[in-house]
Amino acid sequence: MELIKQGAEAKIYLSEFQEVFKIPLLREKVIIKHRIPKRYRIKEIDEKLRKERTIREARILHRAKEFRVNCPYVYEVNLRDMIIVMEFIEGERLKEHLERIPMEERLSLCRKVGKEIGKLHRAGIIHGDLTTSNMILRDGKVYLIDFGLADFDSTLEAQGVDLHLLKRAMESTHYTWFAQGFKVVLEGYAEILGEDARQKIEEKIAEIESRGRYRERNWVG
Template sequence: MAYRRGRSTLEEGRVIGVGAEAVLILCTWLGLKAVKKIRIRKSYRHKVLDEDLRRERTILEARLMYEARRLGVPSPTLYDVDLDNYCIVMEYIEGPKLREVMSKLRTKELRAILSKLGYAVGILHANGIVHGDLTTSNVILKEGIPFLIDYGLGSFSYDTEERAIDLHILLRSLESTHYSLSKKAFKMFLKGYSNALGREILFNVLKKVKEIRRRGRYVKERA
């Protein structure tokens, strides 16, 4: 995968999201509907350090997205990487976020979607990729297929704890937005995840998830 330095050939559009790390702009790239993600400067960081970190994170996110697509995991297609401007141009995935529609889905539909999501995450983990921000807001449904978006906090790792953090984040996301469905939904996800990684790895990852949750409760109790 090559990285380009200089201006991207695209038509600018409107801002559709502003986060702590980046701004998302809906745009057109060579006639295709796209999203331009620009990593923003952190004023509290030294200028040179900030530029280096933004460049590194831009490269890493592009690599993660590219590898995810190569593995067959539903993710946005990478269109362009502009290192001079710390930005990535990617496919715009049309559809609602999982968070927005979970409570409206029938059990059969929810099972199919979460099983597919679990399998996709399992494929990532099996190939040394962790998402880093696995929430229901970072899953977009397109024609019944869950697409993973925003690899901005992801990394390359086979570490069991890193895998467990992904699952812990997902479980917390389910509990905070759809508590009544959270246990059932997580089990549906785990079925697909197990199909990709196997029961032994699933057991080890879930064991670590429990440890992480215990640590979180301990910190709250001590606070």
């Protein structure tokens, strides 16, 4: 078992199915996500929070799968140790891949990104951390990963914030072509949810951006 990432809330390990479930010869890779205890919190409150977040993430992934979102399968949830064992999506991070391919291919993948987000929002789920770092390209399909900040929320405000965060992330990481790329993301989104939903989400994103500019002006003043 190899530690591959450590965040504020959890440690992420890469392991094999046979090691976790004691099934010989099955060498499929899995991700083990362990929500670690926080010593600064009262023990009972800490356990309650970690349990709630572990259950919520597992339920979100299960519901996303029901709506055909490309995301990891959940194999096991251990509420004694606050662990989720899930599928390892082996492929290339979209963040790097998008910078190495022609523009036509980039836009094709951006459309796929928009479709996956559309399916996620149709399921009443927001991801909470939409960046191309949390997207994997496997067998020509875009997979969403890292649902630690995801939540059940079908409000236009939450969906607008979700896509606004992606727009800002793309502007930062893919600044030479992000405007065209994000436009195609929204086109893919509309293929799932319809043009009316696209218009509403564009208006909401613009509203969120205007609120941000208003706060910046007041802060500077």
